[in-house]
Amino acid sequence: MNKQKIIERIMERVKKDLENEGSGHDWWHVYRVWKMAKRIAKEESADPFTVELAALLHDIADWKFHNGDDTVGPRMARRILSRQGISEKIIDHVCEIIQMAPFKWAGVKTKMRTLEGKVVQDADRLDAIGAIGIARAFAYGGHKNQLIYDPNEKPILHRSKKEYLGSRSSTINHFFEKLLLLKDRMNTKTAKNIAKERHEFMEKYLKRFFEEWEGRI
Numbered sequence: 001m002n003k004q005k006i007i008e009r010i011m012e013r014v015k016k017d018l019e020n021e022g023s024g025h026d027w028w029h030v031y032r033v034w035k036m037a038k039r040i041a042k043e044e045s046a047d048p049f050t051v052e053l054a055a056l057l058h059d060i061a062d063w064k065f066h067n068g069d070d071t072v073g074p075r076m077a078r079r080i081l082s083r084q085g086i087s088e089k090i091i092d093h094v095c096e097i098i099q100m101a102p103f104k105w106a107g108v109k110t111k112m113r114t115l116e117g118k119v120v121q122d123a124d125r126l127d128a129i130g131a132i133g134i135a136r137a138f139a140y141g142g143h144k145n146q147l148i149y150d151p152n153e154k155p156i157l158h159r160s161k162k163e164y165l166g167s168r169s170s171t172i173n174h175f176f177e178k179l180l181l182l183k184d185r186m187n188t189k190t191a192k193n194i195a196k197e198r199h200e201f202m203e204k205y206l207k208r209f210f211e212e213w214e215g216r217i
């Protein structure tokens, strides 16, 4: 089994599948998560092969776009992986990570069982904060026809899937409903450090946003 070759083949496959994704799960999101996951895996001594496979396949079928069905992604990943001569044990592990990786809504704290899972979840969450996170949030908001901000609307912490998926609040609200919560949800020490800086950047950004909103600066 040539691990490098397998990673390359999976990478090409995912790249092709996600080419036309416009909702923040495009190939470049996966690319960034993959790079970050590799970096965290190295620092945390996680198994790089499992981490790379799970990072590459983690958004292959998003639960939000399949009527809330979170089994589509792992099933698709298993189909792709089973053609590569990878051991069942690794395939099971990768699929478990893919099932658990996505952020659901504020009331749910998905707990990863293994270090490799923690690494991939951290890398995915890091891509939702900082400068990249801000860009993705506004891109998603545009895709959904959301206002960038609505001062009359207060942010809510969603307690259920229905509430989260049915939400049509402004993109600035999304910062309070998700993005600013992520710093405290990081699993690994490496990710916590990276998140801290990205979080501070978002706070500065928001402060300035509200100042500009009122024409003060």
Ligand code: ADP
Pocket (backbone or CB within 6 Å): 023, 024, 025, 062, 064, 101, 102, 103, 124, 125, 127, 128, 133, 136, 137, 138, 140, 141, 146, 169, 170, 171, 174, 178, 179
């Ligand atoms: P993940 O890849 O972490 O599972 P999601 O699928 O929840 O993330 O969302 C993809 C991207 O779109 C993320 O950057 C997220 O912050 C952003 N996003 C999700 N929901 C909203 C929303 N209601 N308003 C603005 N941005 C959103």
Ligand code: NI
Pocket (backbone or CB within 6 Å): 029, 033, 058, 059, 124
């Ligand atoms: Ni993702």
